[in-house]
Amino acid sequence: MEISEDMAEIMGAFAGDGWIESREKGFYILGDPLEDKEYYDTVLAPLFSKEFSTITPKQFSSWRVYGLASYKKKDISLALKYGFVKGSKAKTISVPKEILISKSLQIKIAFLRGLFDTDGSFYCDKARGKYANTWRKTHHHQPRIDFQLASKQLIYSTKQLLEQIGIDCAKIYFIKSKETATRKNNTQYKLSIHKKEYIKLFFKNVESNNPRQKTKYEIWQKYGFVPPKTSVEQRKEILAGTLDPNTLY
Incomplete structure (x- = not known):
């Protein structure tokens, strides 16, 4: 089946934070109820409604997430025809x-x-070098783009995609997290983009439709640093000039 740009974007979102139940009863793409709400309301829901059935994002209080859920057989069948993976996909999904x-x-x-x-x-x-000045040691000014994923196939195929559009990446890191009672295998893979020229190229060509990402990048462009642990509303205030980012240190 021919893939449209809108469908490709939904497929990327699904690869990141979506799943289809093994029994094919539910199709979900979910995110943070605060930082991602605007993205789901204004971007992903309209995209989904264009390619699948009309949908309205909602809160999943018991899961502490917000996003999209479709229980319609025609949506799930169409997604599977396009190659969306059902069941547990975290360790095995790849770029189609x-x-x-x-x-x-x-x-x-x-x-x-x-x-x-x-x-x-x-x-x-922040800078962590011995000879960095005080400002560089205290202010978060070195930009990074990270993809940290559980699927080895997805991280390597993402690197391949980035290289195809002219963005060079640093090496892929293997991260072994501490096992817990509910999660026995927390192995993840991390791909980072460190060079400013490639970060700027990423936001110029790939861009971002999520205010969670866009506001941080726009603050870095405007001020040269981004205070950590801010909310999307605080970042909008910084960009509007009503909040001085220096006061957050």
């Missing part, structure tokens, strides 16, 4: 072959945007 081999850069970019907006992150770090 149709997207990897697509001749359209816009299809690849749309998938990356969906993945980044749901399961990627933009942030700034």
Whole structure:
């Protein structure tokens, strides 16, 4: 089946934070109820409604998440025809072959945007070098783009997609988290983009439709640093000029 740019973006979002029940009764893409709410309301729900059935995002209080859920058989059947994976996918999902081999850069970019907006992150770090000045040691000014994923296939195929659109990445890191009673295998893989030229290229070409990501990047561009642990509302105030980011240190 031919994949549209909108469908590719939904597929990326699904790869990041979605799943289809093994028994094919539910189709979900879910995120943070505060930081991601605007993204689901104004971006992902309209995209989903265009390609599938009309949908309204909602709160899942027991799960402490917010997002999309469809229980319609026609939506789930269509998703499966497009290659969406049902059941436990965290360790096995990959960038769909149709997207990897697509001749359209816009299809690849749309998938990356969906993945980044749901399961990627933009942030700034402090300098940790011995000879860095006080400001560089206290202010978070070094930009980073990270993808930290449980699927080895997805992290390596994401790196391949990024390279196809001209973005070079640092090496992939293997992260072994502490096992818990409910999670026996917490192995994850982390891909980072450190160079400013590639970070700027990413936001120029891939962009972001999620205010959680966009506001941080826009603050870095405007001020040269991004205070950590801010809410999306605080970041909007910073960009509007009603909150001085220096007061957050």
